Amino acid sequence: MDNSGVHPDKAPDNQYIRICSECDLVHHHVPVARGQTAYCKRCGKTLYRGHSYALERSLAFAVCGLAFFAVANVAPLLIFSMQGNSNANLLIDGGLEFLKTDYWFLGLLVLFASVIAPFLLLCVIILMVAPVLMGRAPVVSGALFRAYARLRPWAMGEIFIIGIIVAYVKLSDFADVFVGTALFGFMGMVISSVLALLYLDPRELWLRIEANRS
Amino acid sequence: MTEISTQGQKPTHGQDLDILECPHCHHVMKLTAELKNTHHHLICSRCGLKVGHSRRHALQRTTAFLIAAFVLLFPANIFPIMRLVSFGEETRETIFSGVLTLIASGQYGIAVIVFIASIFVPIFKILCLGFLVLSVHLDIQWRPVVRTKLYRFVEFIGRWSMIDIFMISVLIALVKLKALATVEAGIGALAFAAVIILTMFAANSFDPKLIWDKRGQSS
Numbered sequence: 027m028d029n030s031g032v033h034p035d036k037a038p039d040n041q042y043i044r045i046c047s048e049c050d051l052v053h054h055h056v057p058v059a060r061g062q063t064a065y066c067k068r069c070g071k072t073l074y075r076g077h078s079y080a081l082e083r084s085l086a087f088a089v090c091g092l093a094f095f096a097v098a099n100v101a102p103l104l105i106f107s108m109q110g111n112s113n114a115n116l117l118i119d120g121g122l123e124f125l126k127t128d129y130w131f132l133g134l135l136v137l138f139a140s141v142i143a144p145f146l147l148l149c150v151i152i153l154m155v156a157p158v159l160m161g162r163a164p165v166v167s168g169a170l171f172r173a174y175a176r177l178r179p180w181a182m183g184e185i186f187i188i189g190i191i192v193a194y195v196k197l198s199d200f201a202d203v204f205v206g207t208a209l210f211g212f213m214g215m216v217i218s219s220v221l222a223l224l225y226l227d228p229r230e231l232w233l234r235i236e237a238n239r240s
Numbered sequence: 241m242t243e244i245s246t247q248g249q250k251p252t253h254g255q256d257l258d259i260l261e262c263p264h265c266h267h268v269m270k271l272t273a274e275l276k277n278t279h280h281h282l283i284c285s286r287c288g289l290k291v292g293h294s295r296r297h298a299l300q301r302t303t304a305f306l307i308a309a310f311v312l313l314f315p316a317n318i319f320p321i322m323r324l325v326s327f328g329e330e331t332r333e334t335i336f337s338g339v340l341t342l343i344a345s346g347q348y349g350i351a352v353i354v355f356i357a358s359i360f361v362p363i364f365k366i367l368c369l370g371f372l373v374l375s376v377h378l379d380i381q382w383r384p385v386v387r388t389k390l391y392r393f394v395e396f397i398g399r400w401s402m403i404d405i406f407m408i409s410v411l412i413a414l415v416k417l418k419a420l421a422t423v424e425a426g427i428g429a430l431a432f433a434a435v436i437i438l439t440m441f442a443a444n445s446f447d448p449k450l451i452w453d454k455r456g457q458s459s
């Protein structure tokens with residue numbers, strides 16, 4: 027089977043083969059220029075993007091995300107006021123207050139999905155990418171990468187923001203609600219996380235890890 | 241926009257060459273007969289993450305999670321997800337009545353978002369995954385690209401059902417002025433969270449590569 031170099035015997039460990047995750051079509055990895063995207067020839071699925079200094083950017087956004095996270099934790103998230111009484115909540119209060127009730131399992135879920143997982147994800151990205159950029163490849167890279175892949179579906183910061191907005195709308199029906207600084211801090215963290223994940227190219231990361239190891 | 245070309249030759253599938261790409265680290269592996277037969281699920285030789293399940297294992301697990309999620313869909317929608325006490329007046333809110341309250345107060349945009357995330361998405365996700373499992377089980381060859389895209393879509397939207405759970409958590413923490421107003425979660429919320437988690441597990445157990453399997457090629 028002559029298919030412009032894609033030969034079964036050469037297939038394993040070939041760094042220059044990409045297989046579309048959508049339609050299973052085999053492509054050659056052709057480097058694309060910055061800002062350009064490689065699409066699957068048949069189904070149009072995005073295969074990879076051309077970024078320069080992608081890992082550096084990913085690291086920068088992850089650090090940025092942690093700074094926003096600090097802001098999100100110290101300031102109030104929402105301030106609720108009713109007939110002269112008022113109450114403000116912090117980012118983690120949603121999960122913590124929930125933990126004290128009969129439905130502690132939901133508190134655990136909320137705490138993990140809204141705060142712990144997004145925070146850990148940023149930490150894992152930094153711990154994983156920084157050594158690689160410094161030309162090293164620690165043994166823990168593999169474990170960190172697995173943690174990154176497993177945490178990703180549970181980091182629901184963006185969904186939490188919509189949840190906060192719905193709560194805000196519901197409450198403003200019968201009380202005065204004000205938005206605190208933490209909400210903007212948290213939004214900054216979510217946007218930084220999205221960008222950090224966007225620029226984190228796992229293939230590039232692993233090629234660098236393998237190059238650093240040899 | 242750059243299109244990768246295989247230089248005008250007949251397109252080749254990974255399946256034909258017995259190679260597959262790790263969905264996590266994009267490592268391309270040779271799928272040996274030994275690897276195919278001896279494992280419940282394939283493990284990537286580079287990153288150590290799960291690459292895919294064996295056919296029987298994936299279908300069984302996905303079906304089990306789907307049935308559990310479907311059963312819990314009923315308590316999730318029937319029982320109240322939260323209880324709001326304001327000026328001694330108690331309001332019990334179910335998922336559906338929550339949407340109605342938003343419509344009544346003129347918040348149509350938010351009402352649509354909550355309706356889609358909390359009512360439409362869980363049902364749609366269970367139906368789609370059920371259809372995908374059935375199509376693999378019956379070996380239907382209908383449009384594998386469409387079915388794979390459907391899987392990716394359903395996998396992506398499932399998490400958004402968490403909106404209601406997060407909303408309740410914010411209300412509980414915020415509305416606790418003892419004499420004036422308090423909010424408590426209801427048993428419906430527990431069932432609803434279980435539905436979301438079970439459908440996430442179901443989507444995770446399913447292997448989209450199975451859609452491309454031709455009968456008898458995979459055990």
Ligand SMILES: [Zn+2]
Binds near residue numbers: 046048049051071
């Ligand atoms: Zn494709």
Ligand SMILES: [Zn+2]
Binds near residue numbers: 263267284285288289
């Ligand atoms: Zn891998």
